[in-house]
Amino acid sequence: MPLVQCNSSPERREKKRQMIPEPQAHGFVEAVEHQVKKLDGLWGQLVPMTFLFFMMAFVNTIIDSLKDSLVITAVGGGTEVLPYLSLYGVLPSSVLFLVVYSWATRKMSREKIFNVTMGGFLMFYASFALVYPHHEALHISSLADSLQQVLPAGFSGLVGMVRNWLFTAFYCVSELWGDVVLSLLFWGLANETTSIEDAPLLYPLFGIGANIAQTCAGRSLRLISQVSDSVLTYTQQVQLTVTVCVLIGVVIAATHTMITRTFVKNPRGSAADRLRHSKTGHSSNGSVQHNADVVIDNESSVPGLNYCNIQDRSETEAVGEPSTSAEMQEAKKEAMGLKEAWLFLVKSPQIRCLAIMALAQGLTNRILEVSWKHYLHVLHPSPVAYAAFLGDTAMWTGAATGLLMILSPLLFDLMGWRGVASATPNIMLLGGIPFFCCCIIFSFFSSTALGSGLISLRGLVLTGALLQVFSRGSKFSLFKPAEEMVYIGLDDESRTKGKAAIDVVGAQSGKSVGSVLQQMMLIITGGSVSGIIPVLAIFYVTMLYQWKASVNDLAEHADPSHVHRASVMASLDDEDGDSSLPVDNISKLTSGANA
Numbered sequence: 001m002p003l004v005q006c007n008s009s010p011e012r013r014e015k016k017r018q019m020i021p022e023p024q025a026h027g028f029v030e031a032v033e034h035q036v037k038k039l040d041g042l043w044g045q046l047v048p049m050t051f052l053f054f055m056m057a058f059v060n061t062i063i064d065s066l067k068d069s070l071v072i073t074a075v076g077g078g079t080e081v082l083p084y085l086s087l088y089g090v091l092p093s094s095v096l097f098l099v100v101y102s103w104a105t106r107k108m109s110r111e112k113i114f115n116v117t118m119g120g121f122l123m124f125y126a127s128f129a130l131v132y133p134h135h136e137a138l139h140i141s142s143l144a145d146s147l148q149q150v151l152p153a154g155f156s157g158l159v160g161m162v163r164n165w166l167f168t169a170f171y172c173v174s175e176l177w178g179d180v181v182l183s184l185l186f187w188g189l190a191n192e193t194t195s196i197e198d199a200p201l202l203y204p205l206f207g208i209g210a211n212i213a214q215t216c217a218g219r220s221l222r223l224i225s226q227v228s229d230s231v232l233t234y235t236q237q238v239q240l241t242v243t244v245c246v247l248i249g250v251v252i253a254a255t256h257t258m259i260t261r262t263f264v265k266n267p268r269g270s271a272a273d274r275l276r277h278s279k280t281g282h283s284s285n286g287s288v289q290h291n292a293d294v295v296i297d298n299e300s301s302v303p304g305l306n307y308c309n310i311q312d313r314s315e316t317e318a319v320g321e322p323s324t325s326a327e328m329q330e331a332k333k334e335a336m337g338l339k340e341a342w343l344f345l346v347k348s349p350q351i352r353c354l355a356i357m358a359l360a361q362g363l364t365n366r367i368l369e370v371s372w373k374h375y376l377h378v379l380h381p382s383p384v385a386y387a388a389f390l391g392d393t394a395m396w397t398g399a400a401t402g403l404l405m406i407l408s409p410l411l412f413d414l415m416g417w418r419g420v421a422s423a424t425p426n427i428m429l430l431g432g433i434p435f436f437c438c439c440i441i442f443s444f445f446s447s448t449a450l451g452s453g454l455i456s457l458r459g460l461v462l463t464g465a466l467l468q469v470f471s472r473g474s475k476f477s478l479f480k481p482a483e484e485m486v487y488i489g490l491d492d493e494s495r496t497k498g499k500a501a502i503d504v505v506g507a508q509s510g511k512s513v514g515s516v517l518q519q520m521m522l523i524i525t526g527g528s529v530s531g532i533i534p535v536l537a538i539f540y541v542t543m544l545y546q547w548k549a550s551v552n553d554l555a556e557h558a559d560p561s562h563v564h565r566a567s568v569m570a571s572l573d574d575e576d577g578d579s580s581l582p583v584d585n586i587s588k589l590t591s592g593a594n595a
Contacts (some may be wrong), residue, residue, distance in 0.1 A: 038201055045198075045263065046205060049190060052255045054209030056186055059245045059252075060178050061217035061398075063125075065390040066241060067174040072166040072373065076144060077164060079529055080157035080522060083515035086366060089161065089172040091512040097176060101184075110192065111260050115184050115253060121181070122249045124173050128166075129242040133235050135166050154320060154523030182210075184499060187484050189256065191499075193263040196488045203481035204408030210476065210590045211405055214398030221391025224382045234383060267560040351498045352488055353554040357483070358502045359513070360547035361475075364428060366514035367540045368471070372464035374529040379461050389465075402533040404477035411478065418555035421482040424474040425547040431467040432544070436537035438463055443530040486554065514539075 024340045040044065050532035071077050071085065104113050125587055131138065143161030151159060161168050194202055224237055232240065404411075442456050487499055517539060 001425070025540065042198060045193065046202060048255065048259055048262075049193075049202075049206050050209035052189075052209075052252065052259065053182075053186060053206050054213040055252050055255070056181050056213075057210035058213035058217045059248050060182055061214045061394045062241055062245055063174040063177060065221055065387050066244075068373065068390060069383045069387040071160075071164065071171050072377050073381065073386055074160070074164045074167055076141075076156075076160040077167075078157070078160060079243060079370055079377055079554050081160040082157070082366075082370050082373070083518035083522065084157045084161045084280065085168060085171055086515035088158075089168055090175045093172045093176055094179065097180065110188060111256075114189070116250060117180060117185060118253050118256075121173065121177060122246050124169075125242050125249070126246050129239045129246070131166070132242075135164075138166055139164055146240055146338060152523065154519075154525070157519075157522065158413075160492050167491075171517045176442075181356045182184070183480075187487070188499065191484065191487055192265055193259070194488070195267040196485075198267075199485050199488055200412055201409055203484055204405050204412070204477060207405045207477055207481065208402055211398040211473075213403035214401065215395045216398075218391040218393070218395030218398060221261075221394070222388050225388035225391070261333060264355055348490070348498070349489060350554065351502070353550045354483065354486060354498075354502050357547055357552040360425075360543040360550070362511040363514040363543050364425075364432075364540055364547070366511040367518075367536045368428070368432065368435075368464075368467065370459070370514075370518060370529065371436070371533060371536060372468065375442075375457060375464065376437070376461050377459055389461075393465050393468055396465075397472050400469050401473035401477045405472055408477055408481065417482055417485070418551065419479045421551045421555070422548055424479040425544045425551070427474050428467070428471045429541065429544045431470065432537075432540055435460075435463050435467050436533060436540065439530070439533045440537070443533060466473065 049531055071081055072079055101113070104116070108116070144159050147162065148156070148159045166565055190203065190206065224232070224241070376389060377386065408420070411423075415423075438456075438460050442460050490498065518529075518532065518536070521535055522529070526529040
């Protein structure tokens, strides 16, 4: 039965809830078989989208490790450069992109925006590969030396950013790749081609390709570092790596074109349900006949989404109420400007919660990243060894994320949306406190016990690496899919401009706030990262609690796990039974999922 957006009475919604069949308990093997069975009819969408995500993530892992190696190990560089890069390089670039993207959404289609954005990235990387062998001549070392003589020692990161301006540009563009290509472009395509009933199952599985790519890219970085001395110079390594990324980018654009020409836009209903009923028969007018006893109660799933069937809409229009779809088409005629869009988004409680989560995520990741990479640079000062260790970390991150991706559909069933969305801040909190305690202890005792200090340094770096593996793995496998489910229930304006504001600017704003904090502390302490660790740890823990509070608030107002429960019920076979779930049991099930 096709679904459209309209208003229906509370009596009708209560009647639908009473008709939802009660889910039955399954063992682990039966639960896995049930999840695989639900993929019937979805493989045609799962495979190409997973392949697209694989290529995007492979490029992201390569350039993410490369940008850090270039900036931190360069002459005059170091981890002190990262806070200045985030505030004076990445954040302005993100804001500029948001302004251009907001303008483009009113002038171009999503497909054209994708192609233009991808073309800009590929042109930059191709140019960088050509000019990199001449970077020493292009860098403005004389100006940097002059600034270093007049500025305090705490501004050494700013001087390094100016000195190596070519690496600064590469760092900013590479940071945008993760936010724009992985977060905005891919998930924008996924939200356009995936129904809200299929999202809880498909979204976590899309990331399997990304995690396989992360593992492959990490292993590739390790192999390149092992053969560099005998086969390739470091300059040739960089040129080869960037060229491969450009070629993969061409394949990404071609795959995107195939997907947009093949997939249906804004589908309604479960694909598996449509496939099953296509085998049992169709109505005389060609529409799929759904089981009358299986009703998807999307109205109680996500507040703001008020779905009913064609019959409900006909009844609504019969009493003189206007069609919601007609109102939506009328509203789309007048596109919002940037100012109006911001005012519109601020009024949405979902967008506000997502913005706080993005801000906390960016700030905590920046604090953890700078602290860990500072000690990693001390342990591995050469660019080859530094990149190789980052490659190993990326490989294990991909493996851990892939495992969580496979388990994520079961975790959504067992833990609910709230539990899955809270997993990342909980991991960062439980692992971050011991890590920062080790950092503080090492800062006090490394100068007096040099022998044991080296061992402590290795243990400290490995502890930070493990925290990176599990925090990033849970972010991409659990938190990101849970976050994207919220966008499906929003209107077009919130899904486009709201998502762009949060994914591109929100996370970078969090990193910039962390960068401002780090800059102030670096200026006070004379440029020592180890000296500001205690203050950073306090802000780290505080923002994680804010992150968890926003997840709880969002779960109270718009918990997409209800949609997942409804979609599972709607995908049951007709012979599974006609048992009904009373309203009281639904309330218990809902409260249990949110616990």
